[in-house]
Amino acid sequence: xIVEGGWMTAVPDERHVQGICDLLAATMRQxxxxxxxxxxxxxxxCGQSEAFAAAIFxxxxxxxxxxxxxxxxxxxESCITLAGGVPVYVPLDPPCWTLNVDKLMKSxxxxxxxxxxxxxxxxxxxxxGSVLTIQLEKFSxxxxxxxxxELAVKWTALxxxxxxxxxxxxxxxxxxxxxxxxxxxxxxxxxxEHVSTGHHCDDFEKFxxxxxxxxxxxxxxxxxxxxxxEHVSTGHHCDDFEKFxxxxxxxxxAPAIVASAIRNIHIKITDSAPAPFQEAAVTAxxxxxxxxxxxxxxxxxxxxxxxxxxxxxxxxxxxxPQGSVFVFxxxxxxxxxxxxxFVKELIEKAGVAAVPGCGFFHADPxxxxxxxxxxxxxxxxxxxxxxxxxxxxxxxxNSSGYLDL
Amino acid sequence: xxxxxxGAINLGQGFPNFDGPDFVKEAAIQAIREGKNQYARGYxxxxxxxxxxxxxxxxxxxxxxxxxxxxxxxxxTEAIAATMLGLINPGDEVILFAPFYDSYEATLSxxxxxxxxxxxxxxxxxxxxxxxxSAISKxxxxxxxxxxxxxxxxxxxxxxxxxIATLCIENDVxxxxxxxxxxxxxxxxxxxxxxxxxxxxxxxxxNSLGKTFSLTGWKIGWAIAPEHLTWGVRQAHSFLxxxxxxxxxxxxxxxxxxxxxxxxxxxxDYMAKKAILVEGLKAVGFxxxxxxxxxxxxVDHTPFGLENDVAFCEYxxxxxxxxxxxxxxxxxxxxxxKNLVRFTFCKDEDTLKAAVQRMKQRLRKI
Numbered sequence: 001x002i003v004e005g006g007w008m009t010a011v012p013d014e015r016h017v018q019g020i021c022d023l024l025a026a027t028m029r030q031x032x033x034x035x036x037x038x039x040x041x042x043x044x045x046c047g048q049s050e051a052f053a054a055a056i057f058x059x060x061x062x063x064x065x066x067x068x069x070x071x072x073x074x075x076x077e078s079c080i081t082l083a084g085g086v087p088v089y090v091p092l093d094p095p096c097w098t099l100n101v102d103k104l105m106k107s108x109x110x111x112x113x114x115x116x117x118x119x120x121x122x123x124x125x126x127x128x129g130s131v132l133t134i135q136l137e138k139f140s141x142x143x144x145x146x147x148x149x150e151l152a153v154k155w156t157a158l159x160x161x162x163x164x165x166x167x168x169x170x171x172x173x174x175x176x177x178x179x180x181x182x183x184x185x186x187x188x189x190x191x192x193e194h195v196s197t198g199h200h201c202d203d204f205e206k207f208x209x210x211x212x213x214x215x216x217x218x219x220x221x222x223x224x225x226x227x228x229x230e231h232v233s234t235g236h237h238c239d240d241f242e243k244f245x246x247x248x249x250x251x252x253x254a255p256a257i258v259a260s261a262i263r264n265i266h267i268k269i270t271d272s273a274p275a276p277f278q279e280a281a282v283t284a285x286x287x288x289x290x291x292x293x294x295x296x297x298x299x300x301x302x303x304x305x306x307x308x309x310x311x312x313x314x315x316x317x318x319x320x321p322q323g324s325v326f327v328f329x330x331x332x333x334x335x336x337x338x339x340x341x342f343v344k345e346l347i348e349k350a351g352v353a354a355v356p357g358c359g360f361f362h363a364d365p366x367x368x369x370x371x372x373x374x375x376x377x378x379x380x381x382x383x384x385x386x387x388x389x390x391x392x393x394x395x396x397x398n399s400s401g402y403l404d405l
Numbered sequence: 406x407x408x409x410x411x412g413a414i415n416l417g418q419g420f421p422n423f424d425g426p427d428f429v430k431e432a433a434i435q436a437i438r439e440g441k442n443q444y445a446r447g448y449x450x451x452x453x454x455x456x457x458x459x460x461x462x463x464x465x466x467x468x469x470x471x472x473x474x475x476x477x478x479x480x481x482t483e484a485i486a487a488t489m490l491g492l493i494n495p496g497d498e499v500i501l502f503a504p505f506y507d508s509y510e511a512t513l514s515x516x517x518x519x520x521x522x523x524x525x526x527x528x529x530x531x532x533x534x535x536x537x538x539s540a541i542s543k544x545x546x547x548x549x550x551x552x553x554x555x556x557x558x559x560x561x562x563x564x565x566x567x568x569i570a571t572l573c574i575e576n577d578v579x580x581x582x583x584x585x586x587x588x589x590x591x592x593x594x595x596x597x598x599x600x601x602x603x604x605x606x607x608x609x610x611x612n613s614l615g616k617t618f619s620l621t622g623w624k625i626g627w628a629i630a631p632e633h634l635t636w637g638v639r640q641a642h643s644f645l646x647x648x649x650x651x652x653x654x655x656x657x658x659x660x661x662x663x664x665x666x667x668x669x670x671x672x673x674d675y676m677a678k679k680a681i682l683v684e685g686l687k688a689v690g691f692x693x694x695x696x697x698x699x700x701x702x703x704v705d706h707t708p709f710g711l712e713n714d715v716a717f718c719e720y721x722x723x724x725x726x727x728x729x730x731x732x733x734x735x736x737x738x739x740x741x742x743k744n745l746v747r748f749t750f751c752k753d754e755d756t757l758k759a760a761v762q763r764m765k766q767r768l769r770k771i
Contacts, residue, residue, distance in 0.1 A: 275622025
């Protein structure tokens with residue numbers, strides 16, 4: 001409210017603090033090269049939980065299919081189902097959760113409306129595009145153009161399909177999305193160059209068709225509905241951390257028309273995010289880069305500590321987590337029981353709590369035996385806690401130094 | 406936007422232009438300093454759930470289990486959303502009383518419900534008995550009651566509640582009550598449906614901190630219901646927001662333990678404000694419908710000769726410099742609200758006096 005001369009004058013019912021939106025717009029431009037309109041494209045919600053729920057309700061209709069990658073955070077599915085949507089899981093392949101593009105392509109149907117992306121998937125798409133770009137650049141006239149053409153067609157078809165969907169970008173994977181856009185333009189121009197210098201093959205019509213794909217894809221990108229759902233109350237976009245998670249400040253960024261729908265839903269679900277914490281978030285988002293750097297370094301140290309500790313105890317960790325505050329470890333080879341049993345024993349014998357991984361797998365368990373082979377450990381804990389956990393677990397090792405529960 | 410342009414005094418917004426009590430604010434600051442900033446337990450921190458149960462016992466005489474029958478949400482708005490999404494299936498019939506707070510219709514649509522609307526009419530907005538009897542049937546899943554009522558200020562009487570209760574028991578219907586204004590009950594006693602015989606087991610009682618403690622931006626609300634209904638509310642809540650602001654919950658527990666004197670003073674203050682506004686509205690020529698509770702009053706604007714409520718509100722902003730809310734937005738059929746506008750008195754006395762003064766000086770029959 002504005003007070004002028006003792007009289008309270010009217011302001012429109014603003015449920016969000018504009019300062020947050022302005023700061024987000026600046027960050028998007030700086031970090032990702034994306035221009036968003038702070039007046040229309042941002043919706044502040046009660047945490048990312050609510051941002052995701054509101055975004056789903058705003059875009060998913062009865063019967064719409066939403067692609068999810070397995071393993072996945074468990075609440076996505078429930079939000080989608082609540083909205084009348086159908087979750088469709090595409091399993092990523094262990095141990096490094098790589099994307100099998102064929103599996104992804106097979107999951108598309110005429111009812112597919114949206115996809116919830118994560119870094120692994122986007123990275124994979126980028127990798128394909130990067131390889132494609134390199135091959136196109138190196139392409140010489142004596143080689144067979146056909147395989148390259150097929151790969152290009154496949155890749156752009158996939159991106160075309162992805163871009164025609166509502167995409168939910170989770171956990172700071174936005175830079176990959178932008179990279180993918182740039183790559184597509186590069187591949188397109190390389191293909192055009194090849195055609196104009198005469199490098200084509202027998203099925204030239206097919207090639208012409210694939211150029212059409214590119215044009216379509218590029219046009220669609222201009223109208224693509226990409227929803228970026230970021231959960232962070234102190235403004236850091238690249239990692240999921242929960243320093244002030246209890247304050248419940250999150251947001252969604254989308255093209256104005258979609259943001260407006262999300263905002264309307266949000267207003268009906270909670271009406272607004274806690275006012276004092278929105279004000280505090282403005283201060284938080286203005287933290288100097290040094291703060292985020294040290295935060296990252298801090299968490300990286302904790303991650304390294306936990307990864308090393310778990311590995312030394314016989315748990316199988318195939319790669320260091322590149323983001324989030326969790327380690328998704330595979331059970332030791334000699335553990336023949338389930339993840340639930342493991343967690344139970346760990347709690348009872350070592351007094352250390354972790355989360356059984358089976359809750360994060362949703363795809364058909366029949367051909368996925370690994371659903372019960374993973375346990376999730378959090379490293380967003382104080383040094384004292386992590387040390388204590390390590391000590392307790394080390395107290396239960398056998399003669400070969402491995403955990404013996 | 407129109408209001409800012411004309412520098413109008415806002416008696417339209419439904420939230421106070423004054424702050425909440427220091428002791429509650431201090432409790433929040435203390436909670437933040439003490440590091441209570443991580444995720445709260447999804448359905449509420451134990452201390453707050455207990456405080457809610459204790460307050461509910463004091464108000465209704467009902468003993469509820471704070472762990473199994475109380476769920477904390479981001480404001481009563483979220484309690485409503487969670488109740489609708491958690492307990493209403495697509496195609497279920499739900500009865501609403503118009504005029505109604507706009508999130509009811511929206512969340513019922515999200516749940517895919519079939520809405521049956523019963524209109525409350527001036528001058529006293531009493532429940533039309535015959536219409537109610539023919540509306541409730543074995544096909545009805547739930548009835549939603551807001552008492553004290555926004556926008557009219559009506560409070561459902563014991564007779565009305567007993568009638569609804571009888572029909573609900575007969576037809577096995579649930580009741581959802583929105584009681585956020587229960588501490589702003591001036592001309593009548595607030596009665597919770599849950600306290601009526603046979604009703605606790607089929608009622609979800611919703612409330613919040615914001616109106617009682619002038620802290621509407623904190624978004625602290627709750628739903629009280631028997632275990633089998635709480636289950637549905639908690640399911641939906643887990644996927645809507647999952648957890649509610651932690652430090653605010655700690656402060657809210659302190660707030661709910663406020664002595665009776667706080668509530669008495671709150672009532673006295675609001676009654677004084679109400680008197681200023683109502684006297685002013687009557688003097689100026691509105692037909693003022695009696696409001697027993699909330700900080701709203703609806704008036705009939707037709708003596709001033711404008712064609713409907715929206716036109717009147719525009720005129721009021723532009724020519725008089727005061728904001729009111731057109732009530733047609735609170736009806737399924739906007740036509741039914743075109744004669745009424747809503748004023749609020751949750752403003753400091755100077756603002757209210759200034760608004761009344763402007764109306765006395767500038768409001769004229771067209």
